[in-house]
Amino acid sequence: MARLLILLGILGAVLWFLHWFRVTPAHRVSQVLRKAAFWGVIGVLVLAAATGRLSPIFAAVGAAIPLLLRAAAVVRLFPAIQQLLRGLGLGGLAGPAGAGGGARASSIRTKFFEMRLDHATGTMDGQILDGPFKDRRLSDLTLDELMRILEFYRDADAQSAAVLEAYLDREREADWRQSDLGDGRTGRAPAHSERLTKTEAWAILGLEPDADADAIRTAHRRLMQRLHPDRGGSDYLAAKINEAKRLLLGD
Incomplete structure (x- = not known):
């Protein structure tokens, strides 16, 4: 009886861990x-x-x-x-992203940096291409440094600001919002209406231009599972992913 209880306890712990591993950012x-x-x-x-x-x-x-x-x-x-x-x-040990399971990376390029999302891990990071902290990675910057470039982007390029906010929401959690509001800022980037090109849409979904409709839908579903606002993503990224799918499928 004691062994059965121990086995049930171990099984319950394993199932809990698998559930936590699947739903946690x-x-x-x-x-x-x-x-x-x-x-x-x-x-x-x-x-x-x-x-x-x-x-x-x-x-x-x-x-x-x-x-x-x-x-x-x-x-x-x-x-x-x-x-x-x-x-x-x-x-x-795991090998490069994309090995074995067809994992890919999505990317969004703005005026000031390029953001990449690893489909296998859900991790976001960006390389700064121009402006403050040029050639640095976002993951190497402190929260104070990220807030400084966010303020700069809000004045210089709305798309860069929106993508950086999405990165902060996912990788730096909620503490940056409190810092943002505490400094008297708006807490969000201004809206913009730039439309995607097909090249950008392929990059966002992490697909090659010869991918078929099923691959587009699969990539869209996988990314929405990672980046939906209810799962640590952002409204901006979800909107871009949906826009990329509609553009490539001709919806």
Whole structure:
């Protein structure tokens, strides 16, 4: 009876973890898994040192390295495992995005930067092409620096401001909105009505120009699951994804 209860408990924990992993934004999954892995390793090393078993652990790690290298090729065949490894920061084992599961990256290019979304992990990042902090990545900037360039973009280019706000909503969560309003700003970029070109639409959906209608619908559905406002996305990005689908399908 006790074993049955233990098995049911383990099964429940696994199901809860899989549900949490599926619905939680990728950046949050990455943070939690990295912390758990770090403290798990620390705990094992402390326990091994206290019991005098460090040498066997190092020997086991050395023996496991060839097996891990062989397993890497197999891991790349399973997209779900790739996503888990990337969340732990082990992207090398997972292989490049797009390997095995057909994962792609979407991109939106504005006047000042290019934003990319990794379909496998849901992570957004951008390369600044012009203006303040040129040649820097958004992920390398502090929140204060991001707020400074957001204020600049709001005066210089509405599209850049809207895309940067979408990045902040997804990757920096809600704290930036409070900072924005606290400084007496509007809290949102001004509206603009620039229409997409077909080249931009293909890039947003992460597809090649020869993709068929089914591929367009599949890419649209996958991106909306990642970037819907209810799941950590933004109204602006959702609107652009819908616009790209309509343009390419001729709706």
